[in-house]
Amino acid sequence: MKYRKAEKADLDQVVRVASTAFEDYLFLKVIKDLVRDPKQYPAFVEAMMRILVKVFLKHHICLVAEKNDEIYAVALLQKGPIPFRAYLLNGGFGLLKFISLKNMLAYFKFMEDTDKELEQNVDFDWYLMLLAVAPKHQRQGYGSRFMTEGIEPFLEEIKGE
Numbered sequence: 138m139k140y141r142k143a144e145k146a147d148l149d150q151v152v153r154v155a156s157t158a159f160e161d162y163l164f165l166k167v168i169k170d171l172v173r174d175p176k177q178y179p180a181f182v183e184a185m186m187r188i189l190v191k192v193f194l195k196h197h198i199c200l201v202a203e204k205n206d207e208i209y210a211v212a213l214l215q216k217g218p219i220p221f222r223a224y225l226l227n228g229g230f231g232l233l234k235f236i237s238l239k240n241m242l243a244y245f246k247f248m249e250d251t252d253k254e255l256e257q258n259v260d261f262d263w264y265l266m267l268l269a270v271a272p273k274h275q276r277q278g279y280g281s282r283f284m285t286e287g288i289e290p291f292l293e294e295i296k297g298e
Contacts, residue, residue, distance in 0.1 A: 138209070138279075140287030143190075143199040150208045151190050151201060156183040158211075158269035171240045181235040184228070189267070191227040192219060197266075200291060202283040209274045210283045213267040214292070218252035221245050263292055 143151050160182050172181050190213070193199040198214040224245050232241050265288070270280045 138282060138286065139203050140283065140291065141201060141203070143194060143201045143211070145194060147199075147201060147208065148187070148190060148194070151199060151211050152183060152187045154208055154211050154271045155190060155267060155269040156186040157272050158275070159186070159267075168236075168240075168244060171236045171244075173235060173237075177235055181232070184231055184235065188224055188228045188232075189213065192223050193266070195227070196223060198263075198291075200283075200287060202279060202287055208271070209279050210270045211267065212265060212269075212283065212288050214288070215252075215264045215266045216262065218249070218256050221249045224248070262296070 156179070160179055169175070169178050172178050190199060190211075193213045193215070196219065197216060198212075200212040200214065201208045202210040202212075229241065229245065236244075268280060268283070268288075270283075
């Protein structure tokens with residue numbers, strides 16, 4: 138297994154791993170009812186993940202675990218809050234084809250408020266925003282290995298810089 142920072146060329150593969158891994162995640166299922174057409178829910182999750190990954194590629198850290206040029210797992214590591222405008226500038230308005238403006242703004246405000254709450258009440262250098270393993274590779278230890286062999290050593294390395 139190889140661990141590295143994701144590059145722009147990895148965007149589609151990273152989004153596919155993250156969106157398929159989290160499609161049935163409770164946190165996202167809570168907002169499923171906000172989607173105008175329930176059949177579009179998978180496309181909505183993919184659009185949301187695309188925005189999130191783009192933000193992390195530009196402003197934070199996106200790590201991948203790969204084997205034979207296939208990305209098995211993705212980690213989004215955050216240092217500091219993500220401003221609301223970053224979501225909008227990275228495709229947030231594209232969500233309007235799935236949900237109302239009111240619901241979209243409420244969701245992004247919730248994300249921003251969560252960041253502020255963490256920043257005020259938790260002492261941390263880095264925050265693991267997302268750890269996703271491709272569904273076909275789940276429950277095989279890849280997520281645990283990624284944490285111990287990829288994410289933790291990466292954080293130790295950048296701490297020493």
